[in-house]
Amino acid sequence: MRERYLLGLTAVPFVVAAVLPGALLGGDEVSRFQDPDIIESSALAVVDGNLVTTNDSGDTGRVFTVDPSTGETTKVTQWSDDPTDVEALAPAGDGLVWVGDIGDNTARREAVSVTEVDVVGGRPPGPTYELVYPEGARDAESLLADPATGRLYVVSKGVFGGTVYAAPRRLSPDHANRLKEVGSVLAIATDAAFFPDGRHVIVRNYTEAAVYTWPDLVEVGTFGLPHQEQGEGIAVADDGTIYASSEGLRSPVLRISLPAQVRRAMAPPPTPTATPSSTTSPTPAPGNRVGKELPEETPGERSAWGWVLGGVLGLGIVLVLVRAMRPR
Template sequence: MSGLEKLLAGLAVLPFGLGFALTADQSDADDGTVVFSFSDPAIIESSGLVVEQGLFATVNDSGDSGRVFTVDPADGSTVAVTEWDGEPEDVEAMAPMPDGDVLVGDIGDNNAVRDSIELLRVPFGEDGPVDPITYDLVYPDGAHDAEALLVHPDTGQVMVVAKEFIGRLYAAPEKLDKDDPNRLEMLGEVMPIATDGAFFPDGEHFVLRGYGSATFYRWPSLDEVGEIDLPSQPQGEGIAVGADGAVYVSSEGADSEVLRIGLPKALRAELDGTTAAPDRDVETTEDPAADDETDATRPFWSWALGGAAGVVILLVLLRSLRPR
C-alpha cells in the first residue's frame, strides 16, 4: 500500500473513531483518585509509567534525550534521573523487568518507516549516567507504530502492541539477543490504538489502555475479561500495575496527575483469582444500568457525525489531488 493510500485509509476511519470517543465520554467512568502530580518541569510529555518499590518512573515522549525520571509519590518530586548517551528516535513506553531493571521502549514510528525498533535496559531508580543494554526488534510483517510495551513478570518475555485501528500483539523471543535483531511474532489481535499496557503480578492477566478506555485480558489466551472507561485526561499514555494489583494511569502535559483507578467488583475478582471466569457475554461492571450501553447501542448521532466528517475529509482531499 502506498503512502497516499495509507493516508486515505487512515482518514476514512479516523472520524468514526472520534465518534466512538465522543460517546465514550458520556459513560460513568470512575474519576480515579489523584495519587500525585509530576512537579518536575522537565516532565512535560509523560508517556509510559512504571511503579516499583513505592516509587514511580516515567519517560518523556519523542524529542527528549535518553533518560528516565524516578518520582516520589509523596510530593511528586523527581528523586533520580537515569541518563544515557545517544539520541532516541521515539521513546514511547516502559516496562518493569523481573530482576528489578526497567525496559525502555524506543518503539514509536508514526510514519511506519523504521527497519527496527530498540529496547534499552536500565537499572530502576539509579541517578546519573548509565550504559544500557540494547536490543533491536524486527516485525515479521513490516514497520508499525507502537506505544505499548509489556514484559511478563515471570518469564521476562517482551511484547509490543501496534498502535493501529486493528491492534496486534507481537512477542519477542523469551531470551533477547543483544547482538543480533530479535524477530517478533504476531500472537493475535487486541484493542485498537493502544497507548500503553502492563501485566498484573500473577502473570495471568494484562491490561492495555487507549485514550479513553482500558481492556483487560487473560494470558496467554488473549481472552477479554473486562473493559472500563478511563478518567478524562489531556492525553492518556501511561498505565502501570502495582505489586498489589492496583492500577495507575498517567497523561502527557505539564504537572499532569497520576491517578489510581477503581475496578468493578467482578473484574477485580477475576484479576485476583477469587471467582470463576465470567461469561464472555456478561458485563463485568457492578452497575446493572451499564449493561444497557455497548458499542452496538452507543447513540447513533455520534457515529453519523463521525461518518459525515469522514466523507467531507475524503472529498476535500481527493479534490486537492486532482491534476491542475
C-alpha cells in the same frame, strides 16, 4: 472525493472512543509530577515503590524516577543521547525497567529497540536489542514484560485494533530479533501493563481501558477512564494498585479502581474441595477448558465499541459506493 470519505472513516475510532467510553471511572489524584522537565509523560511504570516515567519523542534518552508521595524527581537516568521515539516502559525487576524506543507514527522504521535501564541504582544501561515486525513497520507505544518469564511483548497502536507481538524468549544484541504476532487488543493502545498475578493484562488508549486474560487475551471487561489532558500511561503496582498518567506540565497521576464486575471476573477460580462420592466424575478430554474459563460478561457489561464502530463503518462504505455510482 472518494479519498476524503475514506480518510474520514479512519477517524471513526477516535470519535467512538470519545463519545462511548463505557462505564466511566473516577480517579483519585495520588501525586503530581513536579519536575518541569517532565512535560510529555508518555509511559508509566512502578519500580520498587517509585513512579517511573519518560518523555516521548523530542527528548534525550532519559528516565525519571519519582517519589509518589511528593511528586518530586529523585533520580534521572540518562541511557541514550539520541533515541528515535521513546514511548514505553515495562518493569524488569531489581530496580530495572525496559525502555521501549518503539514509536513510529509514519510506520517507516526498519527496526525498533528496547534497552534495560537501572532507574534505582547506578548500574550502566544494558545492551540495546533491535526488534522487527513480521510484516513491516508498525507504530507502537506499549511494552509488556511477563512477570513470570521476563519475556517482552510489544502492542501496536492500530486504528482499528492493536496487535500484541511477542519478542523471542532470548534476545540477541548481535542481530535484529523478529517479533511474532500472538493476539489482538483494543484500538489506539497507548500503554499496557501486567497485573501481579501474571494472569491478566490491562491496555489503555486515550479514553478507555480493557482487561484481558493472559496468555489467551480474552477480554474480561472494558471501561472508561477518568478525563486527563492527554492520558497515555498506565501501570500496576505489586499490590495491584492501578495508576494512570498524562502528558502536560505538572500533570497528575491518578489511582483508579476496576469496576466490580471486572474484579469478580479476574478472581482466581475457587479451589475444589474433595468430597466423598460414590460416583466418579468423567475426566475432561485433553485440551478441554471446562472449569478454567473466566466468567463471561453479561450483555450489559460488554463494550458497545464493536457494534457502533461496525455500524458507522458500514454507513461510511455505503456512502462511498453511492457517490462512486452517481453519473458524472
